[in-house]
Amino acid sequence: MVGSVGNGSMDLREKEKVEPLPREFDPEEIVRPKPPLETEGVGGEEGSGKSREIVLGRNVHTMCFAIKEPEADDEVTGEREAYMASVLARYRRSLIDRTKHHLGYPYNLDFDYGALGQLQHFSINNLGDPFIESNYGVHSRQFEVGVLDWFARLWELEKNEYWGYITNCGTEGNLHGILVGREVFPDGILYASRESHYSIFKAARMYRMECVKVDTLVSGEIDCTHFKASLLRNMERPAIVNVNIGTTVKGAVDDLDLVIKTLEENGFKDRFYIHCDGALFGLMMPFVKRAPKVTFKKPIGSVSVSGHKFVGCPMPCGVQITRLKHINVLSSNVEYLASRDATIMGSRNGHAPIFLWYTLNRKGYRGFQKEVQKCLRNAHYLKDRLKEAGISVMLNELSSTVVFERPKDEEFVRQWQLACEGNIAHVVVMPNVTIDKLDSFLNELLRHRSCWYQEGNISPPCIAADIGEENCCCALHKK
Secondary structure, eight states: OOOOOOTTSOOHHHHHTOOOOOTTTOTTSOOOOOOOSEEEOOOSOTTOSSOOOEEEOSOHHHHSOOOOOOOTTOOOHHHHHHHHHHHHHHHHHHHHHHHHTOOSSOOOOOOOOGGGGGGTTSOOBOOSOTTSOOSOOSOOHHHHHHHHHHHHHHTTOOGGGEEEEEESSHHHHHHHHHHHHHHHSTTOEEEEETTSOHHHHHHHHHTTOOEEEEOBOTTSSBOHHHHHHHHHTTTTSOEEEEEEBSOTTTOOBOOHHHHHHHHHHTTOTTSEEEEEEOTTTTTTGGGSTTOOOOOTTSSOOEEEEETTTTSOOSSOOEEEEEEHHHHTTTOEEEGGGTEEEOSSSSSOBSHHHHHHHHHHHHHHHHHHHHHHHHHHHHHHHHHHHHHHTTOOEEEOTTOOEEEEEOOSOHHHHHHTTOEEETTEEEEEOOTTOOHHHHHHHHHHHHHHHHHHTGGGTSOOOOOHHHHOGGGOOSTTTOO
16 A cells, blocks of 8 residues: 655655656656767758757666665565655656647557456466467457458458468567568568658668668559569569558558559569558548558458557557468477477567457457548648648648648657757647647647747748658648
8 A cells, every 4th residue: 555654764765865757757847858968870960950950869878767676674665665656646747748748659549448457467478379379368468360360351361371470560570570571581671761761771670681762653542664674684583572551650551452463473473471551540441431451362462550559559569461262381399399480579468459459459440440431531631731831741642641840849859759850849649639629739739839940930841852842831732
């Protein structure tokens, strides 16, 4: 139990000289940024906007909550518990504030899993193959396979033709998909657009694969003309292709049908493996009218999505589905588990499948369809408001990621947790992002922007190269 600190007792916080909470945990405190301790340059001229330095802030060790061992004769457990409770309470308040200003990263924060609190007392581990009962009995495979069946139906793959598992994150799904492709075609070359998620290029480094970065259109989707030219330079080797179902920065959807057509018409029929990275939009696109289908009825090898993004799981996780015939080249038996190993990680979070199962049961296909439509409506609202204010903005047709000019003030960027790249930033409109929240962001942005550009006396930057001339509102392209 949490005890109270008596008047005659030594205050534990004073006794241990605990550092005050850092600004990140106590937004009421105003801390001037300190000079950078170290920089990790990413090249480019200062002010060019094309690349910026990643700067380490304050030393993390001065910010962290140190673990203090109790004294041998320490009997002030009540004080220690009270101190820990106060830290957690302040941290919770900071999370509430940070959630109010969460716009740049694709996490659905609209969820309520109170009913699952009763399961937090168990160590649930889904180690091994989800489809094989291992010796470890405290697992949630019955939930995991139920979730996998749901996604297999969504992507039109029969139960006896698929294999998959609940991953620990979206990156793991990409690592697994690329690994399966490499095992199917050991001498294959990995092709990925330049705007693919960084985990795709991490996979290439980890697996020592030759990787070709393919150019993109201004929308962010893969340029199949350059893709064709790249393929023709490597005719003798199979192709392992990453297709983006929503790029990280611009939310662009690669044209899967055109990618397949390019492969088959240029001598790669039956010599390619396609992994579809659908981290965010892979679950949204099936519910968008006129959107092309991601389906295993097409010659794709695997699809992965994140569970903590559109689904709204409160812990990082993901779903990876591949064809059953492919997984045998990757798996090996593990006797002490009485199972086989075909995943990237060993132990896997057994709670995540239960959270996913709970959400899928509550919402179902119709629930997700309503949320997708809401997100798209609100994304168009934000785009229109920005455009009316004379701010350069782009929104891809199949996306809820609104791309606009990067705010000049990095403190504003941090406040709203915007994801930035070069001269552009974006807001990812998720189910929890309401019109009121967007209005609050817009009003604050316009107020700051009038100062940044001196009420129109200074021209905003040209970002036509990033979002297209038709979307740029600089002095040169403003119509």
